[in-house]
Amino acid sequence: xxxxxxxxxxxxxRKIAEDIPADxxxxxxxxxxxxxxxxEADGVGLAAPQVGKSIRVFVVDGNAFAEADPECAGxxxxxxxxxxxxxxxxxxxxxxxxxxxxxxxxxMKRKDKIxxxxxxxxxxxxxxxxxxxKAWIIQHEYDHLEGIxxxxxxxxxxxxxxRNKLNNISLGKFKATYRVILPK
Numbered sequence: 001x002x003x004x005x006x007x008x009x010x011x012x013x014r015k016i017a018e019d020i021p022a023d024x025x026x027x028x029x030x031x032x033x034x035x036x037x038x039x040e041a042d043g044v045g046l047a048a049p050q051v052g053k054s055i056r057v058f059v060v061d062g063n064a065f066a067e068a069d070p071e072c073a074g075x076x077x078x079x080x081x082x083x084x085x086x087x088x089x090x091x092x093x094x095x096x097x098x099x100x101x102x103x104x105x106x107x108m109k110r111k112d113k114i115x116x117x118x119x120x121x122x123x124x125x126x127x128x129x130x131x132x133x134k135a136w137i138i139q140h141e142y143d144h145l146e147g148i149x150x151x152x153x154x155x156x157x158x159x160x161x162x163r164n165k166l167n168n169i170s171l172g173k174f175k176a177t178y179r180v181i182l183p184k
Contacts (some may be wrong), residue, residue: 002179003037003051006150008093008101009170009183017047017145019081022123024055031078031121034059041178043099045137047144050100052181056081058141062134069133082118084142085127089113094136098148102176104165108153110139 006012020027021026030053038046038059047058058079062072089112097105113131116138120126139148151162168174172182 001033001036002040002183003033003045004040004179005037005050005099005176006052006181007169007174007176007183008151008166010052010100010181011183012049012052013144013149014147015049015102016147017049017056020055020057022119027080027120030057031059034078035061035076037178038099040097041176044162045141046099047141049144049147056083056145056146058082058132060141062137065133071134075134078117078121079116079138079141081123082116082137082138082142082145084116084139086115087113087139088110088115089131092136094133096136096140098140098150099178100144101149101151101166101169102180103169103176104151104162106151106154106158106162107129108150110136110153114138114141146158 033141044064045060048055060077062075066073087178091109092112093107093109095105095107113133114135117127156182170183
């Protein structure tokens, strides 16, 4: 089932998400719906807060970057109760966008390496390191669990220049190819 995506200005995007228990009801169906929603919206990641649930769950699919980074081929997985333990390496600048902020893309910097602890969809605990584009995708989705949007990382001047566009998104004045939920 396709889930509507919450857009800029909705309060759920600013909440710190909660860990979920191992027996969280209908988790398999929720993950399937999240993957389907991400795919239909042409996203490379989707976090639970973006579909209105303040829980520590996100899904990623790096296949769109396989040509630029062969390590991304087949990188499609769910992260449950994710917590980044460490960010390291150089700060790399890349152009970034977000399904919750349609039509806005900006260059920003993120660390090139991370170490993250999480549970997979089978309940198995993991602690893994990622770098490059994989680390980039994970950090963007992880920020959603912390109530942070990619625009929060931009300079004060850049935020000021985007203010009208962001306000228009919260008012529903934008085009998206997927269903959305506006702030109330």
